Amino acid sequence: MNYLGFEKSKVETTVKNLNQLLANYHIYYQNLRNFHWNIKGQNFFELHAKFEELYNDARLKIDEIAERILTLRHRPMSTFSAYLESAEIKENHGRLNDREMVKALLENHKVLIENFRKTIKAASKAGDEGTVDMIGSFLENIEKSSWMLDAWTADNAVFDHVW
Ligand SMILES: [Fe+2]
Numbered sequence: 076m077n078y079l080g081f082e083k084s085k086v087e088t089t090v091k092n093l094n095q096l097l098a099n100y101h102i103y104y105q106n107l108r109n110f111h112w113n114i115k116g117q118n119f120f121e122l123h124a125k126f127e128e129l130y131n132d133a134r135l136k137i138d139e140i141a142e143r144i145l146t147l148r149h150r151p152m153s154t155f156s157a158y159l160e161s162a163e164i165k166e167n168h169g170r171l172n173d174r175e176m177v178k179a180l181l182e183n184h185k186v187l188i189e190n191f192r193k194t195i196k197a198a199s200k201a202g203d204e205g206t207v208d209m210i211g212s213f214l215e216n217i218e219k220s221s222w223m224l225d226a227w228t229a230d231n232a233v234f235d236h237v238w
Contacts, residue, residue, distance in 0.1 A: 077148050078148075079146070079147070079148075081147065081148075081201070081203065083148055083149070085201045085202075086147045086148075086149070086198075086201050086203060087149075088197040088200070088201070089147065089194060089197040089198045089201055089203055089206055090144055090147055090149040091197075092190065092193050092194035092197050092198075093140055093143060093144050093147075093151075093194060093206070094144065094151065094152040094161070095161060095163075095190055096140050096187070096190050096191070096194060096210075097137060097140050097141060097144075097151055097152050097158070098152060098157065098158040098159075098160075098161035098162040099162050099163055099164045099183075099186055099187055099190055100133055100136065100137045100140065100187070101137065101155065101158040101162070102158060102159070102162045102164040102165065102166055102183075103133060103164050103180075103183045103187065104130050104133045104134060104137065105166065106164070106166065106167045106179070106180070106183060107126050107129050107130035107133060107180070108126075108130055109167055110122070110126045110167075110171070110176045110179075110180070111123055111126035111127050111130065113170070113171075114126065114173060114176065115172075115173075116172065116173050117173075118173045122173055122176070122177070126176075129180075129220065132216070136213055139209065139213075141153075143205075143206060143209060146205075147203070147206075163186050163190075164183050164186050164187075167179060174228060177224050177227055177228050178228060180224055181221060181224050181225060181228075184217055184220070184221045184224070187217055188214065188217060188218065188221070191210050191213060191214040191217070192214070194206065194210045195207050195210050195211060195214070198210065
């Protein structure tokens with residue numbers, strides 16, 4: 076038992092998922108910076124600012140995830156070579172237009188969402204409510220920003236009215 080009442084081995088699956096999140100988040104972060112710098116066209120001002128908001132948010136979450144791993148008495152993955160090797164999210168090398176950038180981010184979000192859900196399952200199994208809570212709030216945040224990005228890509232003519 077460690078100082079939090081966890082056996083180190085019990086939280087290992089959670090930590091693996093958290094390290095995977097760190098890897099995915101770093102590539103996502105750099106994709107956002109890439110898009111922030113290289114955005115062009117009529118939506119420049121709007122998306123340039125939005126991408127900055129998203130990478131600042133990602134930067135804070137990266138730190139929270141790494142420090143959660145340390146709190147669980149494990150070591151966070153800390154080098155870019157390890158991130159590149161482990162990440163499921165790929166670096167963006169292409170020249171994308173505004174719409175393609177938003178679509179690419181939505182794809183990145185899908186990977187993060189899947190990674191969040193796996194982490195929550197593992198943490199919940201280990202009785203680690205602290206991680207469940209933290210990652211649960213990150214999940215809710217990214218689901219909301221995915222909705223907004225998805226709404227941005229939608230064609231006004233295709234709204235379904237259900238009321
Ligand atoms: Fe900037």
